[in-house]
Amino acid sequence: MLQLLEESKGDLVAFRISGHVDKNDYDVMLPVLKEKIKQYGKINVYAEMQEVEDFTLKALWEDLKFDFRHAGDFKKAALVGEQKWLDWLTIAASPFTSAKVKHFTLDQRQQALDWVQSPEL
Known part of the structure; x- marks a missing residue:
């Protein structure tokens, strides 16, 4: 579920x-992202992951298609969760986007929000 x-x-x-x-989750979320990109040009993303059971292949495909098309439309992305694969994802995403991507643990939620909303230096 995406909320x-x-x-x-x-x-x-x-x-x-x-x-x-x-x-279906992506069918709801992607228009929100597209509208923000249209409105602001480049956006910031805060993604909190809690007890993720699984992604369907169709959901993963929608995500990958969107990410590749809009790789230059993100300034910062804060990935928040305890999953070890988030560290790997943070590193793996670097060559594919100009965004700064950083992993935070769930107890660092506020720090993640502060970071992703802070102006670029």
Whole structure:
């Protein structure tokens, strides 16, 4: 399930991913991201992952297609969760985007929000 969070304001899209994620979740989330990109040019993303059970292949495909098409449309991405693969994802994403991508643990939520919303230096 993808849930848009109330912290989504201005050029920030904040959402929580939990449980089972399928294409329907992306059908809701991707238009929000596209609208923010259209409105602001480049956006920041806060993605909190809690107890993610699985992604369907269709959901993963939608995510990858969007990410490649919009790789230059992100300033910062804060990935928040305890999963070890988030460290790997942070490193693996670097060659494919100009965004600064950083991993935070769940107890660092506020630090992640502060970082992703802070102006570029």
